[in-house]
Amino acid sequence: MTARKPRSSLFRPQKPVDQSLLEDNKSLVDTINRRNVLRGSISLGAISMLTGCNVTDQAPVQSFLKSVSQWNDRAQAALFRPNHLAPTYAPSQVIKPARFNAFYDITELEPVDVPNWKLELAGQISDKRAWTAQQLAALPEQEMIIRHVCVEGWDYIGQWSGVNLRYFLERIGADLTAKYVSFKCADTYYSSIDMPSALHPQTILATKYAGAPLTEPFGAPLRLRTAVKLGFKNPKWITAIEVTNTYPGGYFEDRGFNWFSGI
Amino acid sequence: MEPIAPEPPPAKRHLHPLPLRVMHWVNAVFMLIMIMSGWQIYNDEVLFGWLHFPSWMTMGAGPEGGLLWHFFAMWILVINGIVYTGYGLRTQRFRRMLFPIRVPDVIAEVRNALKLKLHHDDLTQYNPVQKLLYLGVLIVITIQVLSGLVIWKPIQFSELTFLFYDFQGARLAHFLGMAAIVGFLVIHVVLALLVPETLKAMWTGGPMVDSAPEHSMDDAQADRPEPQSDGA
Numbered sequence: 135m136t137a138r139k140p141r142s143s144l145f146r147p148q149k150p151v152d153q154s155l156l157e158d159n160k161s162l163v164d165t166i167n168r169r170n171v172l173r174g175s176i177s178l179g180a181i182s183m184l185t186g187c188n189v190t191d192q193a194p195v196q197s198f199l200k201s202v203s204q205w206n207d208r209a210q211a212a213l214f215r216p217n218h219l220a221p222t223y224a225p226s227q228v229i230k231p232a233r234f235n236a237f238y239d240i241t242e243l244e245p246v247d248v249p250n251w252k253l254e255l256a257g258q259i260s261d262k263r264a265w266t267a268q269q270l271a272a273l274p275e276q277e278m279i280i281r282h283v284c285v286e287g288w289d290y291i292g293q294w295s296g297v298n299l300r301y302f303l304e305r306i307g308a309d310l311t312a313k314y315v316s317f318k319c320a321d322t323y324y325s326s327i328d329m330p331s332a333l334h335p336q337t338i339l340a341t342k343y344a345g346a347p348l349t350e351p352f353g354a355p356l357r358l359r360t361a362v363k364l365g366f367k368n369p370k371w372i373t374a375i376e377v378t379n380t381y382p383g384g385y386f387e388d389r390g391f392n393w394f395s396g397i
Numbered sequence: 398m399e400p401i402a403p404e405p406p407p408a409k410r411h412l413h414p415l416p417l418r419v420m421h422w423v424n425a426v427f428m429l430i431m432i433m434s435g436w437q438i439y440n441d442e443v444l445f446g447w448l449h450f451p452s453w454m455t456m457g458a459g460p461e462g463g464l465l466w467h468f469f470a471m472w473i474l475v476i477n478g479i480v481y482t483g484y485g486l487r488t489q490r491f492r493r494m495l496f497p498i499r500v501p502d503v504i505a506e507v508r509n510a511l512k513l514k515l516h517h518d519d520l521t522q523y524n525p526v527q528k529l530l531y532l533g534v535l536i537v538i539t540i541q542v543l544s545g546l547v548i549w550k551p552i553q554f555s556e557l558t559f560l561f562y563d564f565q566g567a568r569l570a571h572f573l574g575m576a577a578i579v580g581f582l583v584i585h586v587v588l589a590l591l592v593p594e595t596l597k598a599m600w601t602g603g604p605m606v607d608s609a610p611e612h613s614m615d616d617a618q619a620d621r622p623e624p625q626s627d628g629a
Contacts, residue, residue: 199462199465199466199469200465202465202468202469202472203465203468205472206468210550213550213553214553215553218552218553218555220552220555221552221555221558281551281564283551283564284442285460285464286441286442286460287438287439287441287442287568288442289564289565361552362552362553386461389461390459390461390462390465391461391464392464392465392468396550396552396553397549397550397551397552397553
């Protein structure tokens with residue numbers, strides 16, 4: 135049988151494909167085989183593992199990095215200047231409203247029931263009676279316009295008012311020689327700071343932003359604002375404060391972020 | 398009077414003494430960790446909307462992992478940098494190797510380089526462009542240390558923050574410094590590969606050279622001035 139001559143078509147080349155290029159490079163084509171391609175891809179994979187993040191997922195590496203982070207806590211505590219004030223800014227520089235940030239989206243926010251809200255106290259405190267919002271509002275108010283710096287890298291200038299934390303800790307008879315002040319929040323968030331940062335003049339329990347009571351997204355009725363820590367060390371919707379010598383950790387801190395996180 | 402001892406033969410040592418080679422390769426490894434973990438941190442809040450580093454180029458799982466690596470490599474580079482600076486000043490290596498830099502020499506050498514005429518007949522001598530690049534990268538590293546301190550502690554080091562206008566200025570400077578170091582790294586590696594003797598010398602120590610005569614004999618061997626910089 136002879137092969138039928140194909141009908142001419144617009145979609146079929148009029149001339150047969152030129153094979154000379156394949157002939158000229160026969161030796162090169164012969165070297166391309168499946169085994170070599172596989173071997174090459176394995177090498178490429180090995181190189182990418184060297185540069186990629188896979189190494190960092192190993193448990194011994196993680197525990198080593200964690201101990202370096204604890205060393206960094208101590209280094210930061212040594213660098214901390216207890217009476218060095220953060221720069222403050224003009225009211226015209228304050229952004230309104232503040233920038234929202236949490237471990238969930240703003241639409242998932244569950245507001246605190248303020249009339250029934252109480253601030254619980256625990257740990258090395260002589261007067262552990264709980265506080266209502268009205269009682270806190272009667273305390274002397276401190277206002278500061280400071281820069282909020284997030285661990286991610288963004289920042290904004292905000293105007294915060296509330297009771298000075300050192301004043302409050304003295305008022306409730308807290309042991310100011312304890313190591314940690316720990317905070318629990320209505321949304322299950324928690325965090326803690328070192329005592330020297332808690333006693334810094336620019337650390338307050340804020341109840342107002344830009345002169346008006348805190349709104350729901352920004353921690354109503356009570357949140358921490360300190361000029362000497364990154365944003366995530368400023369818990370919102372505080373429901374309990376504990377003064378303790380036992381390391382309390384924190385939501386992000388327990389997930390690998392540095393605990394001291396001073397700025 | 399003591400009898401005059403016969404003149405000892407001139408002391409010989411490697412072109413790159415061992416301490417220098419150790420510092421160079423420690424720097425190489427931890428600079429890469431610093432850069433790749435820095436890209437991971439950058440990705441969490443980018444400065445430029447068009448620029449995200451692909452995950453295979455970054456180091457650390459998530460921003461927290463990047464931060465852990467960054468603040469580990471930081472300490473190694475701080476120690477390495479302090480030792481290197483002390484070494485460079487004590488042996489007068491910086492002064493001898495990086496200066497003088499004359500503008501006409503630089504222009505002539507750039508012209509040669511563009512014609513792909515790289516003069517590396519003598520490994521022990523730096524050409525003017527090399528001097529300029531090595532001095533430049535040392536200055537950039539200094540800026541990286543300062544801007545890094547400001548990003549890490551904008552309040553504790555608030556006296557330094559004004560150098561970069563504000564916190565965001567320091568972030569931008571830190572990013573541009575990284576870009577300059579990466580640019581240097583590309584040129585440095587390409588030139589080392591084009592003239593492989595330089596790469597080999599940084600590994601094995603290179604040829605034996607005379608110790609500089611004007612230095613007193615009580616100096617430790619490694620502290621003697623050298624006719625060749627390490628190419629930080």
